[in-house]
Amino acid sequence: DSLPASDLALAQSAAPPTTSSSACSSGFMMAFQPLARDVASVPVFMSPMMQCPMVSVAFDYYDRIMVLTADGKNLKDQKEVFLAHCGFDVDDARFLIVGCQDVPGYNAAAKGEKVNVEKVTPFICELVRGHLDKCPDIRSILLECTELPPYADALRMATGLPVWDAITCADFFISARKDNPRFGLNQWQNDWDGVVNEYTLGQNLTPDERSQAKHVT
DSSP states (O other): OOOOHHHHHHHHHHSTTTOEEEOOOOOOGGGHHHHHHHHOOOEEOOGGGGHHHHHHHSSSOOOOEEEEEEEHHHHHHHHHHHHHHOOOTOOTEEEEEEOOTTTTGGGTTTTTTOOOOOHHHHHHHHHHHHHHOTTTTTTEEOOOOOTGGGGGHHHHHHHHOOOEEEEHHHHHHHTTTTTTSSSOSSOOOOOOSSSSOOOOOTTTSHHHHHHSSSSSS
C-alpha cells in the first residue's frame, strides 16, 4: 500500500548527486509516483503511462490510442492507480488495451528470462497490425511495458504511426534541461568530455543510511 518514508528517502539519496530527474519504465510503477515525488527534489516520472493525457489531447476525440502492455488484465487491475495519478481511465473507449501475453516467445519476460527480440519482433508487429485492421481509427501507440521499447522502431515502420514508450517519456523531460543549439543563449552548458564518471549505487550514503538499505552493499 505504501513504502516507509525512510525507504523513499534512501532511494532518493542513493542517486548520483548530478541526477537531474528520476525515471522508471513500467506502467505498474505508477502506484509509487506520489510517494517518490514527495521525497524527490527533481522531476519524477515513474511510468510511460504519464504520457497518456498529453497524447490523448493531441488527437481528435474520436481517434483511438492503442496501449500495448505485457498483460492486458494486469494493467486493467491498476485502474484506480492510473486514474488517480496520471488521469488515465482504462475504461475510456479511446484507449484500446492490447496484451502481449500470447505473443510467441514474449512470455520469457514473465519467467525472468531474456526475450529473443529479433524472433519476437515480427509477432509483435503482426499483433498490432491485426488490431489496426479491426480498428482503423487507431492513430497512435503507447508501449506500457519495460520490455517493449526494443520494438518501437519496428512498429513505427510497420504501421506508420507515432509510438510512445519509456524512452520518449525520458527524452521529453531531459529535453527541458538541455541547451537548444538552434537559437537563444548557447554554450551555457559545458560540453561532455566523453568521460563516464564511475558510480556505485549508494556510494554517497552515510554509514547509517547504508545499514538501512536492503540493496546497497
